[in-house]
Amino acid sequence: MALDEETRVRLSGVSTATLTTCLFKRGFRNVCLQDVHPVGPAQPAMVGEAFTLRLVPAREDLDTMAVYADPDHPQRKAIETCPAGHVLVIDSRGDARGASAGDILVTRLMVRGVAGIVTDGGFRDSPGIARLGFPAYHRRPSPPTGPIWHHAADIGLPIACGGVAVYPGDVMVGDAEGVVCIPAHLAAEVAAEAAEMTLYETFVEERVRAGDPLLGLYPASEASRAAFALWRRSRGR
Amino acid sequence: MALDEETRVRLSGVSTATLTTCLFKRGFRNVCLQDVHPVGPAQPAMVGEAFTLRLVPAREDLDTMAVYADPDHPQRKAIETCPAGHVLVIDSRGDARGASAGDILVTRLMVRGVAGIVTDGGFRDSPGIARLGFPAYHRRPSPPTGPIWHHAADIGLPIACGGVAVYPGDVMVGDAEGVVCIPAHLAAEVAAEAAEMTLYETFVEERVRAGDPLLGLYPASEASRAAFALWRRSRGR
Amino acid sequence: MALDEETRVRLSGVSTATLTTCLFKRGFRNVCLQDVHPVGPAQPAMVGEAFTLRLVPAREDLDTMAVYADPDHPQRKAIETCPAGHVLVIDSRGDARGASAGDILVTRLMVRGVAGIVTDGGFRDSPGIARLGFPAYHRRPSPPTGPIWHHAADIGLPIACGGVAVYPGDVMVGDAEGVVCIPAHLAAEVAAEAAEMTLYETFVEERVRAGDPLLGLYPASEASRAAFALWRRSRGR
Amino acid sequence: MALDEETRVRLSGVSTATLTTCLFKRGFRNVCLQDVHPVGPAQPAMVGEAFTLRLVPAREDLDTMAVYADPDHPQRKAIETCPAGHVLVIDSRGDARGASAGDILVTRLMVRGVAGIVTDGGFRDSPGIARLGFPAYHRRPSPPTGPIWHHAADIGLPIACGGVAVYPGDVMVGDAEGVVCIPAHLAAEVAAEAAEMTLYETFVEERVRAGDPLLGLYPASEASRAAFALWRRSRGR
């Protein structure tokens, strides 16, 4: 159930807000990562399949600066093996006292064609990350080096991130507000529905700016749907 | 005790910080909404009487997307009936897991001449709200659609917002730091005093930049008051 | 053990992130003030020795606006006596419900040549402080006047700030991510090591952007150290 | 849809844990008041319809000890008008810094035949309340008198309590673990189902103590249902 190009394009053009509505209609209430924010104010939107990394608390005898020399260290391995077009999602237990990653690692991800990085902890060197123009989401800046608080445990398992279950292969979408996790099997249908909703909301926004009241317009009524059909045709969309 | 124009103008020119001082002198300690921030970095200041909306937690059988079709739905009714020049203040129990409102509703408020919107929860489509240049205050962005966590219960009652009691008709003032709630019967006198204090502080700021120490200047002494009188006269204020 | 000029310059050129690594190597895990952020997005970096001020909770009979008339009031005294080149660090018990200081006081500090101000509470008039271009760090904006929640107790004692022990004379370094406290006796050696690390990381960043993988580069290997030596020489650093 | 006697009896014999399962099967996820605990370790179970009282934050000029002299003060009115057999449920915004009620008021409720009292704030005189042997639930003991932090706003509206929506007439059930709120229209059917489940779990508990594994027993299988039918008949239940 790989993410097809049409779905990717559609998801790039819709908001996380709209996606939560589509998923709520299907019974999903908990899809938006809580307290996970864009690192930079102007970073591009993010779409990609989840590639997961799990951190547990550090232990003083195991977690020293020496861990990074190990080529099999799960954090470093995640950076080098997360597939292009995927999003590296890190379960940091919501703990931003120590960094989940820093700018050198994020740069490497970017160079490798990865679609973005998400943690419910914090990044260090976050001003540098913000300058990359790469989709990166965290809780807050966290200068302290990772091994002070975190131990990279494993890759590719279901994780918690921002209070949401993220399964490898789920589709992560991020915009300027935050990040939504779409269960893999729903990505295509939700993308299609969200694209339609977005178009209707563009029409609504225009009508509201022109002075129309909400009633009969949002949510849609028969009359507003007819007006929308005209509007849409006139714009060739 | 409607908000008169002179008071409105005065309140537009003073800071929330100064207002807390004036209210503290009158025995009020808890007037500044905690953890309620401007949505946009450059939105205009806000002054207006409170029009209240109260949310309680959602219940799965009552709160679905269908609620919005009801013309009497309290949230939609609040958007259409909040008087021009007033501020819509929403008691979201400090819960930003689901949205208190989104950009279409806020646009409608703006078009209707409402003075601002405040919640102790979060708004969705917050980047769009920020672009409106309309005074909007919340805790943090919240993409999830409202009915996932909130049920609009009623309009026009005393509420809690950001840990502060807000009574309908109280005067809400917002600047780049946050929002203060002034009990209605004190608005005029507090506005007058705050305007005076603000002028004095402009003078102090000038003196401090010129190298004067704080002692004898801030708080004012007889000497500083005399210097201020001169300064004031020379500027025709 | 006053802060020498070479150390000050070195510390101005390194990040708080790098400093936490150097200190972690020496066994220090808790040196980065938690939840303490720059007030302005573009304020300069900060380096200076800690000059401490301690706040305890306000008491209604002791803490009124009248306290500021006292020339010995510890907050005002701290503003007037914090030595040039030092950083005023305020223990606000992490409580941002009332202000730790405001823009007039911060302006006075700046005029006096102080190197910065840090609190684990909040500043009022924070938009004004942000415009000063002066290093100021807090938890979040806090309009309410100080005596509502805080009593200035004393100056010059060891304090807690952001969960970190700060001893008078410790070296405070701040950048766009936050603030680190370096024990005084380690400042020079840590500054030297951090400056070296920073140079190596500049080299790494260049290599990673050029497509090099992390392994063998970060952390350094014998090969990468050799390449670095060449790179360094070629740039005369 | 008054609470009938059979339902009341059934609900007195089942646990809040079992009720959450019955409600989850019907799509309700948020029915158990979070962080609301029994005041006394040995108080009786509680069943009754919700009678609601809503508190907002105190305001210094309105909330003094004088408020209690008013015969229409909502808190006092709630104590005197909450019907026998009902439960007084107080929305204290989860704030236990000031008391929601004290032992004299709770004694009066008990004398009046009320079924229990619940707040998501705290009670004062809680050791006295614990001695009453009356069902009372709160977050934690809270000695400070109510008007320091709370203003009694109104009676009989939908409220939030412990993060759960409570509508007047909903059925509140409390045991030694906490409190569950059952939507009024579901009380009878949920009570019947929960009573059945409880009986089955008694059987399971017996089997598990005797050494049976969980598989095939819990959840029930055809075989275990047959064994249960026998067990049940043999006990005449």
Added chain:
Amino acid sequence: MALDEETRVRLSGVSTATLTTCLFKRGFRNVCLQDVHPVGPAQPAMVGEAFTLRLVPAREDLDTMAVYADPDHPQRKAIETCPAGHVLVIDSRGDARGASAGDILVTRLMVRGVAGIVTDGGFRDSPGIARLGFPAYHRRPSPPTGPIWHHAADIGLPIACGGVAVYPGDVMVGDAEGVVCIPAHLAAEVAAEAAEMTLYETFVEERVRAGDPLLGLYPASEASRAAFALWRRSRGR
């Protein structure tokens, strides 16, 4: 302004709840230590003047097990010098991750005739402390040895404890609900008033149990005051 015997006796017979009311009438809102609970369920009430100890966060190079060998270590010194009849009050910054003290130290305090111990952190060996039958108050049990998180900084300064300002010499009163701090100069008058209120509340409790409604009784009316006078005389109080 030492605590006289009559005041001590009176304070031993009133509740912390009643004391908060007396202090609120005098304008004090923040006198009850938040989230500070008795260690044992049956420990005696506590009355005594505050003797303060202040902890700051531990630093790895300063805070090792070796600190306790120093006869001037502030925590050990506090244990040996806190005067009999006083209460040792510890500012632990609300941090219960490491212990503020343990059972051996508390035993020593008890043997020395000290009146009680209070922290807004946690005690270790708390089951042993509970068995002492000595007034001890904390946030929650905390097995980890103190130097992991705390550094004892100094003795005899104003401190924060449970969010309340405690000045040396203030009168600390504890019961089964928690701890109240009475400003020293108000102890005698508050004790007298609280003793009177307590007697009236005993009368009210009796009337309410007998079926009287609250109105006209609580708060007192002319009629109820007359009945109370009779009741009081008849009991010789």
Added chain:
Amino acid sequence: MALDEETRVRLSGVSTATLTTCLFKRGFRNVCLQDVHPVGPAQPAMVGEAFTLRLVPAREDLDTMAVYADPDHPQRKAIETCPAGHVLVIDSRGDARGASAGDILVTRLMVRGVAGIVTDGGFRDSPGIARLGFPAYHRRPSPPTGPIWHHAADIGLPIACGGVAVYPGDVMVGDAEGVVCIPAHLAAEVAAEAAEMTLYETFVEERVRAGDPLLGLYPASEASRAAFALWRRSRGR
């Protein structure tokens, strides 16, 4: 490195407080599970090797009551396969909104000879668990059925519990204060040292009750060690 009988016996006789001291001396600061408490006030002490279960947040389509019918459901499998003498440790992400387990499952564990159960979430049917007299530790009672908030993900991995890293095979020790996790390779040496310390503290406790000051006794001096040697011999320990 299985837990030998001598170590098990020693660990049964020492406190979690003492164990944190022994581990701190070896550089371990974070070994005591935070906010994890005994379910029952009188449950026996706990010693056993960790057998881990990991929960992630629930997803509405995956987590229904039907999951428990699956014989491979990780929670049920953990209950049936956790070895006798081991402790089942559950990573519930500190989330007590839904239950980690209930009394039937805990009874089954007990019958199977398991040494205890620990979660950083909550148990349902906790009064029933308390009556079992079986070592069970959690954050607080949690009636809601597990699948509302939790999904059992896997067994036998390193986890976080109460903010501490727990590796399968680590030795979990619980007493009336809480739970400590001892890295497997240190269990024997720490047990021996802790047993010695405990004996010395028994001696100290006796001396302190007899009136000895702390200095020269705690920590031990040459003199006190000599006295202890005598005391010990006289008691044949």
